[in-house]
Amino acid sequence: DIQMTQSPSSVSASVGDRVTITCRASQGISRWLTWYQQKPGKAPKLLIYAASSLQSGVPSRFSGSGSGTDFTLSISSLQPEDFATYYCQQANSFPPTFGGGTKVEIK
């Protein structure tokens, strides 16, 4: 299985801050990388697919980049509703696997 490693595991930030989360794959996955946002007690929500494509309805302050093994999710100006846990997922190889998550907390 491809291992997905996210860093940091948690980050404290203030409203208006720029936040960057990293996801590293144990082997190359081209651009088969998706980012999700999950709030407590809720299902994950698709944010970014194919490494950098914004899902319909997702605010443009979210962006993704990367290819191969290294990927980033950026939130340009953190909003109150963005405090959540973020997961990456690879779809390059069977089985699909997820990162361990990054919790974005209020500073």
Next chain:
Amino acid sequence: QVQLQESGPGLVKPSQTLSLTCTVSGGSISSGGYYWSWIRQHPGKGLEWIGYISYSGSTYYNPSLKSRVTISVDTSKNQFSLKLSSVTAADTAVYYCARERVTTDGSFDYWGQGTLVTVSS
């Protein structure tokens, strides 16, 4: 708008079989381009893909669970189901059903709300 809803017992005894059903509304489970998946999340932990099924019945399971998992589909009811046998406390988790965009980017774009299944005597 596609919606998914899990249903099934919230409590299962050790060694028994966990059974869940996902009902899809707002779209046909028989539409091409998608696989219908089960994903679980242990309390306070990350996400684990269990397996998926196509509308035609082709199945793919996580090798780590393959010996205990069966996923089936009922297109007439627009439902798909999960059975996980010989459960232990380690199978206590929130179980989600989700739709995977298998022919495009492999993302899970629609999810059910999740259902907590506790394995306990």
